[in-house]
Each structure stands twice: as structure tokens, then as C-alpha cells.
């Protein structure tokens with residue numbers, strides 16, 4: 001005997017417009033029930049998402065999940081994401097028994113959702129704190145009287161890591177022929193991460209995970225260096241007060257104070273090829289560029305703040321960071337999730353290219 005499907009249990013019924021979700025919330029309230037809200041991209045749904053959402057659901061009588069639209073994911077994570085379109089992401093999240101309802105939001109932040117549906121509880125991943133939440137979102141939720149709950153993330157579950165594993169396992173496509181269709185800019189789309197690298201000077205409040213900083217430093221130390229002398233050293237400016245203090249002393253980088261992290265790239269004159277400052281500088285510059293390109297590839301924004309050769313800036317950093325005599329600070333790289341967009345571009349000029357002779 002076959003049983004006919006129960007339309008009531010169709011996950012699609014849980015995907016609501018904002019107006020429908022508002023009406024549903026009003027009914028919940030009328031029944032004296034509480035609502036927890038969380039938000040995210042939920043791109044490539046994994047065990048960590050499922051655990052997180054189940055824990056979020058334990059915080060109230062019902063759980064509403066606000067899902068970033070495709071445009072919204074692209075704005076925050078770069079043009080390679082999302083991997084799964086918004087309707088499919090919403091359907092998968094709605095398929096979880098612990099999820100009561102789903103809405104898709106189009107703006108970079110879900111402020112319209114919070115305004116329309118002020119929840120009793122707001123749930124966010126443990127990589128955030130109340131201090132690092134977006135200020136506008138925090139203010140709206142605070143005003144609504146929401147309780148904030150931060151749920152530790154499950155170790156080893158990350159879409160970015162999964163994507164990386166899949167990409168590493170697949171044959172090297174960079175050696176194949178150039179694709180017939182170039183990007184809209186006429187630049188080779190395979191070099192996108194180079195053309196998209198622009199100086200980013202405004203950042204979201206969202207922190208940069210330690211693991212990403214580690215990735216950036218591995219990229220830095222993959223740079224070429226003269227006779228592989230690797231003269232570089234890196235000082236991570238993890239402390240908010242330290243970054244604010246240095247920003248106040250640097251005429252060229254007030255935004256260092258607002259960046260969630262930064263790296264000082266230094267070189268050791270004793271270690272540089274021929275103990276030459278010129279070799280030290282070119283080696284460190286290669287490492288700096290690797291960090292900037294790696295940051296772009298990971299969806300982060302970064303800016304090179306010039307330190308060397310200005311004596312007042314190198315002296316200030318030497319003192320502030322307790323740098324030994326032979327260590328020369330070359331640059332500070334500010335880092336964070338971008339809060340400004342720049343067009344991909346090159347500044348290539350035919351007049352700068354010479355063939356065989358100048």
C-alpha cells in the first residue's frame with residue numbers, strides 16, 4: 001500500500017515572503033509563542049549548519065532563518081559565490097525539521113527582516129560577539145528587546161574548506177586553453193583575482209577568522225625571494241587598541257583603526273641576500289603582493305599602507321612594536337571584509353610596453 005504525500009509537509013510551504021512572515025509572526029505572538037531569528041548564506045549546506053540551526057531552534061518556540069539572496073551573497077563573498085542558488089538554499093534549509101520558516105533577503109544586511117519581524121531571540125555564530133555585530137543590526141535588535149545568543153561553530157565544517165578541497169582534487173584547468181568568452185571587461189577571467197584586487201579602505205565590523213590570517217601568511221611566504229633568503233617577518237596587529245594607537249600616529253592610514261586586523265610586513269637585514277636593503281625590500285614587496293592577492297581571492301579587502309622609506313614611520317613602528325635593530329618595517333596591510341566595492345581594472349598602457357629594446 002502506498003501513502004499519498006502530505007502537502008502540509010512540503011518544505012516549500014515554509015519559504016515565505018516578508019509580508020507572509022510578518023503575518024505568521026503576528027499569529028505566533030497572539031498564541032504567546034516566542035521567535036528566534038538567525039541569518040546566513042547557507043551555501044553548500046553542511047553538518048555545521050544543521051547543528052547550528054538545531055541549536056538555534058532550541059532558543060525559542062519557532063525559528064525563522066533569513067537567507068541572503070544570490071546578489072547579497074555575491075556582494076559579501078565575491079563573484080564566485082554562491083555555489084547554490086537562493087531558491088535551492090532556501091528549500092534545503094526549509095527541509096530541516098527544526099526550521100519553522102525561511103525568508104530570502106536581498107540587501108547586504110537583513111535589517112528589513114529585523115524591522116518587520118522583531119524577534120525575541122537573535123542567534124549568530126560564535127565567531128561573532130555582541131561588540132562585533134554590525135552596529136545597525138545590533139541597534140535594531142536591541143531596540144526590539146531581542147536576547148542575543150552566540151552558538152559555537154562546529155570545528156572542521158566550512159564551505160570554503162570544502163570548495164578548496166574539491167578544487168585541489170580536480171585536474172589543473174589553468175593549463176587548458178583560454179576560454180572563448182572573456183569577461184565583460186575584456187580582461188582574462190582566469191586572472192580575475194588580480195584585476196579585482198583593489199585597495200579597500202572601508203571594512204565591515206565582522207572579524208577575520210584566525211585561519212584566514214594563517215592562509216594569508218602562508219601565501220606571503222610562498223613569494224619568490226632572492227636566493228630564497230626569505231628575510232620577511234610578520235607582526236599581526238590583533239589588538240584593537242594597538243591598531244587605533246598606530247592609526248593615530250600614521251598620517252596615511254586612519255582606517256587602520258577600523259580594520260578588524262592588520263599585518264606589519266618587516267624584513268631582517270641580517271637575513272636578506274647580501275644583507276642588502278634593496279633585496280630586503282623587493283622580497284618583502286613580493287610577499288606583500290601575495291597577501292593582497294590572497295586576500296582578494298578569499299573575498300577579503302586589504303590595503304597597503306606605506307611605511308618604508310619614511311624615517312618617522314619606521315621609527316614610530318620600531319618603538320611601538322619593539323622591533324630589533326636589524327628588523328625594518330616595510331608596510332602595514334589592513335585587512336577586513338570589504339564595506340566598499342571597486343571595479344576590477346588594470347592600469348595597463350601600451351606606451352609602457354617595449355619589445356627587445358626601449
Ligand SMILES: Cc1cc2nc3c(=O)[nH]c(=O)nc-3n(C[C@H](O)[C@H](O)[C@H](O)COP(=O)(O)O)c2cc1C
Pocket residue numbers: 197198199200201252253303304305306307342
Ligand atoms: C608602496 C605603496 C604604499 C602605499 N601606501 C598607501 C598608504 O599609505 N595609504 C593608502 O591609503 N594607500 C596606500 N597605497 C595604496 C595605493 O594608493 C593604491 O595601490 C593605488 O592608489 C592604486 O589603487 P588600487 O590599489 O586600488 O589598484 C600604497 C601602495 C603602495 C604600493
